Amino acid sequence: MSLKNYREKRNLGVSPEPAGKEEKLERDKRIFVIQKHAARRLHYDLRLEMDGVLKSWAVPKEPPRTAGIKRLAVQVEDHPIEYADFEGIIPEGHYGAGKVEIWDRGSYVLKERTDNKIVFELNGEKLKGTYVLLKFKGDKNWLFFKKKED
Numbered sequence: 001m002s003l004k005n006y007r008e009k010r011n012l013g014v015s016p017e018p019a020g021k022e023e024k025l026e027r028d029k030r031i032f033v034i035q036k037h038a039a040r041r042l043h044y045d046l047r048l049e050m051d052g053v054l055k056s057w058a059v060p061k062e063p064p065r066t067a068g069i070k071r072l073a074v075q076v077e078d079h080p081i082e083y084a085d086f087e088g089i090i091p092e093g094h095y096g097a098g099k100v101e102i103w104d105r106g107s108y109v110l111k112e113r114t115d116n117k118i119v120f121e122l123n124g125e126k127l128k129g130t131y132v133l134l135k136f137k138g139d140k141n142w143l144f145f146k147k148k149e150d
């Protein structure tokens, strides 16, 4: 996976978003960010540093802080690592036009990863604990939820 789709969707000379470079980093703790994105429809973009990019999912409702709530998370194109710091206004007429602000951020530890399931421990300001992404339909539809404490 590369940043090709990301760049093709945007006019990065005009939009204030970063163009990005792909990085390969191997370490236990990786960054995550959730950006509140007031596009045509308000949603929350969950991004996990993985494979040198930010793997990204658009979550239409506020991410759950407690177990027992399941959210749809639609996988979208990979974003560059620097996108984790992005806040600003994507201009009218551009892809994703609207305000982007950081809703939560921190580090995470990957616990399990298969094609259909990612388990990770979040250490953010709002979200803390073990979370699961579970693919349930097609290529893009996942469920995102907090795991019950053992």
Ligand code: MN
Residues within 6 Å of the ligand: 037, 039, 043, 045, 058, 096
């Ligand atoms: Mn978005």
